[in-house]
Amino acid sequence: MMKWLNYHHLLYFWTIAREGSVSAASRKLRLAQPTLSGQLKALEDALEVQLFHRRGGKLVLTDTGAHVMRYADEIFSLGSELQDSLEGLPTRRHPRLVVGAADEVPKLIVQRLLQPALELASELRLVCYEDRQDRLLADLAVHTIDAVIAEAPVESGSPIRAYSHLLGECGVTFFAAPATARRLRRRFPQSLEGEPLLVPIESTFMRRAIERWLEERSIRARIRGEFQDYALLGAFGRAGVGVFAAPSVIEDEIREQYGVQRVGELEDVRQRFYVITVDRRIKHPAVLAITERARDELFAR
Structure with missing residues (x-):
């Protein structure tokens, strides 16, 4: 039997994650907190996962919750574009680059590496996630993200088919x-x-x-x-x-x-440092710009 995803429940989860709490999300959605909590529980039961855990009185995404959140971001971004297109607004999608940065890579390095992508096209929308390398590679395998910035190449024998391109x-x-x-x-x-x-x-x-x-x-x-x-x-x-x-x-x-x-x-x-993609030869123009600048300038010394 095919499972169906309840997009109302996904929207509630997405809003809670973005707003940081059930109370803030309830004000945003104009729903009672018990109702919202119940809908979140229904989504967790349907997916058979835990999406949040509590830390110091705050809701924090679990590893699975962060994975679901990346999909929800893309789903509701597309939904917004659909509404714009039906209202007669320009429908051309801005180019996007979705990158995962492995936890151990210093953020100053990540910023230096990604800067050429933003310079390539003024309309480029950069989306950057941070997580463990193995989880980012799982997202890469299902095309949730375009590339992974890491300090280690993909291990030989990895079940994930991906290619490590040395940046320097x-x-x-x-x-x-x-x-x-x-x-x-x-x-x-x-x-x-x-x-x-x-x-x-x-x-x-x-x-x-x-x-x-x-x-x-x-x-x-x-x-x-x-x-x-x-x-x-x-x-x-x-x-x-x-x-x-x-x-x-x-x-x-x-x-x-x-x-x-x-x-x-x-x-x-x-x-x-490496950029990891599913392509043996880099095809994404922004990832290509990152690679060329890193090799020619950042690590040229």
């Missing part, structure tokens, strides 16, 4: 608050002995590279904090909590944004 590579640099950086720079890297470090969470390239680099030099630094988000990691670095590493290609932006200074570079450590 760069070194890795340690940064710290100005006074700390000046002190550590004199005897770097031995000066890192016993120093507090701020590092990405485990299983990321940067975390593995830092630990291996320190181990090879018999340097025993002290991990003070582990972070999933690079922006939060940098904020603690700015506050002087510890030393942290970032791709050398965004050194100027790191120094300007966080008010930190360079300590030293991790010798022989190179970090790579």
Whole structure:
């Protein structure tokens, strides 16, 4: 028996996610909160998934909820265009680029990589999601997104048929608050002995590279904090909590944004970045622009 999706229920879910709470969505839709909660539960029962969980009294999308949200965005965007076309408004769709950025890629890198796409066409609509690489690849496989920005290629033997296009590579640099950086720079890297470090969470390239680099030099630094988000990691670095590493290609932006200074570079450590698509040869003009600019300018050094 074919399953039918209730689009009213999907609209209610979409509005709750956009507004951030059932109460805000109820005001937007002019529906009672119990009614809206019941309709959301009906959608979860029909799909046999949990779309939200509560965190600190707030509704937060589950991984599945984020996946459904990406489809809902596209569905209701098309619905809006249909209404415009029936009202006699211009029907030409603006070009879109939907990109997934893997969690571990610094957002400063993502912004630098995506900028050429916006410069390619003034009417381009950029949609950018952030998630784990494996979940983004699943979305890529069903064409919910056009490309994935990642620090690792698709693993050999992956059930998802996708192609990894190398954008470039760069070194890795340690940064710290100005006074700390000046002190550590004199005897770097031995000066890192016993120093507090701020590092990405485990299983990321940067975390593995830092630990291996320190181990090879018999340097025993002290991990003070582990972070999933690079922006939060940098904020603690700015506050002087510890030393942290970032791709050398965004050194100027790191120094300007966080008010930190360079300590030293991790010798022989190179970090790579990829754009992953379902095409062996890149066809999307915006993805092609991203690739060419990255290779010719961003990582040319």
